[in-house]
Amino acid sequence: MGCVKIFEDYLPNRPYHTDDLVSGLKINKKEKAKLARLVQPNGPTHRYWMVFDLDRSNAGMHWDDVGAPAPNLIARNPANGHAHLLYLLQTPIRTAIDAKTAPLRYAAAIEAGLRNLLGADRGYSGLICKNPINSHWIVQEWESTPYTLDDLADYIDLTPEKAREKPVEDYGLGRNCMLFDELRAWAYKAIRQGWPNYNQWLNACLDRAIGYNVNFSTPLDISEVKHTAKSVAKWTHRNFTRGTFDEYVARTHTSEIQSFRGKQKGKGKREQGIILFEAGATIKEVMKQLTVDRATAYRWMKHTILLHTT
Structure with a gap:
């Protein structure tokens, strides 16, 4: 053929x-x-x-x-x-x-x-x-x-x-990766603000995704944005409930882990960046606040996501 x-x-x-x-x-x-x-x-x-x-x-x-x-x-x-x-x-x-x-x-x-x-x-x-x-x-x-x-x-x-x-670029398929990374980093934090029903949460994820997308030098088509927003909304709404979040806190905030994190404070920008991402900051906000390039901020964000998924 x-x-x-x-x-x-x-x-x-x-x-x-x-x-x-x-x-x-x-x-x-x-x-x-x-x-x-x-x-x-x-x-x-x-x-x-x-x-x-x-x-x-x-x-x-x-x-x-x-x-x-x-x-x-x-x-x-x-x-x-x-x-x-x-x-x-x-x-x-x-x-x-x-x-x-x-x-x-x-x-x-x-x-x-x-x-x-x-x-x-x-x-x-x-x-x-x-x-x-x-x-x-x-x-x-x-x-x-x-x-x-x-x-x-x-x-x-x-x-x-x-x-x-290699960090992804704001081009082609790289935009799909960046949109997903930024949206889910925000979603992990935002869903805890009131635990909304699914339709409310889907609309919130879509609004946020559209906001990220318009900052790309060449935005994705809206149909791709909608698919990514729906994917993040479905996963977080299914896996992040009051009950599962309490279990996550218990698993990741033991006295040993808290002690380790306390020792890391003041050691440099990397730790500050990870703390900012854990608080829900975006890549651009971390770049601006800590005066680092996108590749560095992206690497810190990936580390933060791993902490949330392991």
């Missing part, structure tokens, strides 16, 4: 589409949307394609010049040579975080690495792309076999271990 046919088969049931961005996006059934010049390649919960936007006249062969993997598909503008490069994933990445986040973090690191290697536009949202089904574009299939994440990582010297060490 050719990659163009796979692209058609994997389209969302009701994708965004348009023939002209100036006229705005529409949503329609797949059979109609697939005829448009621009179409949504991935749905809100799974990423089948990594798509990169190259605004250069030689975009069709630039990947070879920089030593990047061959795209499965390239859809190129005949007027200026600008193109979208599409890489098909053998196993789709679940972007609605409701299970293990390690595959998503690994994919986010790979996507950011490929973007840097290709010199692709970091302002590209990835929501829609040049539709390889539409004859308006010059379409070429370079690679017929889907890529595993490890296949792609080979081109940027990124092992799973290195990916876990």
Whole structure:
């Protein structure tokens, strides 16, 4: 099966589409949307394609010049040579975080690495792309076999271990990771303020998620934000009740642990950062208050989350 046919088969049931961005996006059934010049390649919960936007006249062969993997598909503008490069994933990445986040973090690191290697536009949202089904574009299939994440990582010297060490970026899949991390750090603290019913809590999580999302240089589509908010709301409402929280306090605030934490006070910014995260502070608030960079604050937040989940 050719990659163009796979692209058609994997389209969302009701994708965004348009023939002209100036006229705005529409949503329609797949059979109609697939005829448009621009179409949504991935749905809100799974990423089948990594798509990169190259605004250069030689975009069709630039990947070879920089030593990047061959795209499965390239859809190129005949007027200026600008193109979208599409890489098909053998196993789709679940972007609605409701299970293990390690595959998503690994994919986010790979996507950011490929973007840097290709010199692709970091302002590209990835929501829609040049539709390889539409004859308006010059379409070429370079690679017929889907890529595993490890296949792609080979081109940027990124092992799973290195990916876990590398902080996620405010780009592509990294936004999904950052949104989830910031939202759940807030949720662990906020749900204890009144123990709201589920509908109230879901609305509160969605409001907070939307607030985080607008601070991204290129925000996620609202459908992805809603999925993340629902995931965090469901998990915390199910697992954080008055009873389970009392058990958590008893388990994590023994006299030995309290003594250890007391000894840590005054030792430096790291401990102050962890205390701030435990109190519900956001990454940006910790960065500002302690004058540290995002990577440092993110590393402290991950440590804080581990304390809450072990």
